[in-house]
Amino acid sequence: MKKIIVLILIPFVLFAYKVDILTWKTHYTFYQFLKDNKLPVSIYYNLKPNIKRKLRHILTGEKIFILKNNNSFKQALIPIDANNQLQIIKINNNYITKIVPIIYDTFQKKAQIIIKHYLNYDVYKTTGSMLLSRKLIAIFNDKINFRKIPKNTKITIIYNEKTRFGKVKNIKILFASVSNRYYHYEAFLNPYDNKYYDQNARSLRGMFLPAPLKYKRISSYFGMRLHPILHVWRMHDGIDYVNKIGTPIHAVADGKIIYKGWIRGYGKSVEIKHKDGYMTLYAHLHSWPRGIYVGKWVKQGQVIGYLGDTGLSTGPHLHFGVMHYGRWINPLKIKNSARITLWGKKRKKFLSYIKKFAKEQNIALALK
Ligand SMILES: [Zn+2]
Incomplete structure (x- = not known):
């Protein structure tokens, strides 16, 4: 098999030295990189196993920095993950390797967008960023249906753009507001916990995911129903989501697994205990992923099982x-009922931060 590797070399002049910036191409390997730069393979063999593993997974398009003096290798910087890079330094005829943090340039930007077509398009047209609308949707996901956003909705975003050699590596939204004649929402990134809150310190995200899976349809709601197998009227104390066997099931909130196993009628099941007296049950599972056991703490969104057909199932x-203090409640009601609000010291710190931020950025706070 012949692999065609094209390296783009952008020469820079830095004092008496020369800096080459190489773009990592598909199928390019660290071994090839050493060969191309006439570096000994021992550099690779002397690295720790976890660094070797990362070097096997360098992303296409990463920029490698090579410093040369009179065409002789001096130093190289190779990003190995989002935060770290491998530094290779030649001293006399020896090579030293170090793991050092990647230095990013951060620029703060402000964008004002009026929705004329649809969100992705309008955000891209104004800012040139594909990532920004994704981040915005993630922040307001529990509040706004962006597929049905009214025309002329005004969106303001203040964000940090992290770049390396001129290429945008990440975006962090510090503030966003979405307003139209129907609603006005604001979101501030709280620097103390890295989560988004509105101007009144209420979390933008509910404590729960809207649903524990991607589903095709709901086949049975919460309430009295004629049981499809037993043919008697019974309380259906949950909600039935239909999809294919094997569909991943996610924990709807952070919590601790308190049961994993077979429950009569429910088949293979998982029960998770959450804060504020909530407990969730996931039943008729096909199987569980590895690492799911009683006592394990899981994060919101973590896969805790796979959809199945076990137990009494049609x-x-x-x-x-969803159980709340020992009583089954309608799972569709939890979406907005359990929102986190900052209180006490945390609230005070957050409110004084946003007051300062708003003043600096010239934002009028819509405090209630
Ligand atoms: Zn059911």
Whole structure:
């Protein structure tokens, strides 16, 4: 097999030295990199196993920095993950390697967008960023349906753009507001916990995900129903989501697994205990991923099982139940009922931060 590797070399002049910036191409390897720069393979063999592993997964398009003096190798910087890079230094005829943090340039930017077509398009047209609308959607996901956003909605975003050699590596939204004649929402990144809150210190995200899986349809809601197998009227104390066997099931909130196993009628199940007296049940599972056991703490969104057909079931579906202080409640009601609000010291710190931020950025706070 012949691999065609094209290296783009951008020469720079830096004092008496020369800096080459090489773009990592698909199928390019660290071994090839050493060969191309006439560096000994021992550099690779002397690295720790976890660094070697990372070097096997350098992303296409990464920029490698090579410093030369009179065409002789002096130094190289190779990014190995989002935060670190491998530094290779030639001293006399020896090579030293170090792991050093990647230095990014950060620029603060402000964008004002009026929705004329649809969100992705309008944000891209104004800012040139594909990432920005994704980040915005993630912040307001529980509040706004961006697919149905009214025309002429005004969006303001203040964000930090992290770049390396002129290429945008990441974006962090510090503030965003979305307003139209129907609603006005604001989101501030709280520097103390890295989460988004509105101007009244209420979390933008509910404590729960809207649903524990991607589903095709709901086959049974919470309430009295004629049982499809037992043919008697019974309380259905959860909600049934239909999809294919094997569909990943996610924990709807952070919590601790308190049960994993077979429950009569429910088949293979998982129960998770959450804060504020909540417990969630995921039943009729096909199987569980590795590392799911009683006592394990799981994060919101973590896969805790796969959709199945076990127990008393009429076909592949997830039975999802929510218990609040010992009583089953309608899972569709939790979406907005359990929002986190900052209190006490945390609230004070956050409010004084946003007051300062708003003043610096010239934002009028819509405090209630
Ligand atoms: Zn059910």
